[in-house]
Amino acid sequence: MQYNQLGNSELLVSEICLGTMTYGQQNSIAEAHQQLDYAIAQGINFIDTAEMYPVPPNAQTQGTTEQYLGEWLAQPHIKAQRDKLIIATKIIGTGRNYKWLRDDAIAALSRKNVLQAVEDSLKRLQIDYIDLYQIHWPDRNVPMFGQVEFNPAQEREMVSLHEQLETFADLIKAGKIRYVGVSNETAWGICEFSHLAKIHNLPQIISIQNAYNLVNRTFEINLAEACYRENVGLLAYSPLAFGRLSGKYLQTTPPNSRMALFPNFGQRYYKTNVNLAIADYVAIAQQYALSPVQLALAFVRSRWFVSSTIIGATQMEQLQENIDSAKVQLSAEILTAIEEVHYRYFNPAP
Structure with missing residues (x-):
């Protein structure tokens, strides 16, 4: 396993990160601990x-994932190696109707909400500090989760980025969190956060957690440059496009799969040309004696801007294959074949 420095921090993160959003919904606590x-x-x-996990989020299960992880972290043999583990969690942004999470969830990133959210996560996780605390999505009006157009008509009140960083600075001073990251963010957001941090001597954003996979490479268009110039590492989520890049959804939707259980989740992967692109990527994998999963994960891991690839699985066999993909290196010939498909079906799932 290779380890990469995350932004300008002291964190050396494994090139594969274990995602946990199925814990408490599709995975029991015993299964979660086995995976961990x-x-x-x-x-x-x-x-x-994340504080809102498992997904899809609802009032009955919210926080269960952190609780499962916390019970694992509290075991004496795991607690003894806490300093070797990097634990990341997230606070929700504004724009989702999650009033059951906090009374004033509409002001998601207010100082009061952030301080409360950190304390709640620490309690559920049963730890004294969070290594990487992330804004799950921006507090401001931005297109995300498959939306592609910015709409000024949807502008709303927001907590300023400066105020957000000031709150995070106080949490770092208090020893509650070590570093700050963002998720589902834009190039403007990366640059503005970085600019404010520099001129006001506030915490620098060290990571961005955005979707990135063979059918959604929009990160390369603007965000790659912004992150390069501001030294922000990508934590690539959905590297298998909700499992679709495994090829298992090409003919039918398997029973008990995520798409079968939650058909309204991950709508971007139902868009035109997604299946056509996936079929071509599956064909490339077969041509070079790889599984589609190996091809998809090895591609994401090979990108210069990816600090870590977030994988998740409901079955141990899936987890093993995902982690074993770290042994796969794609040849120049395979990468050329991938580029040909990419330009034939350009970002079908942005």
């Missing part, structure tokens, strides 16, 4: 969660 044990035994030191 296996992952760290393979060299993974980076675990990502």
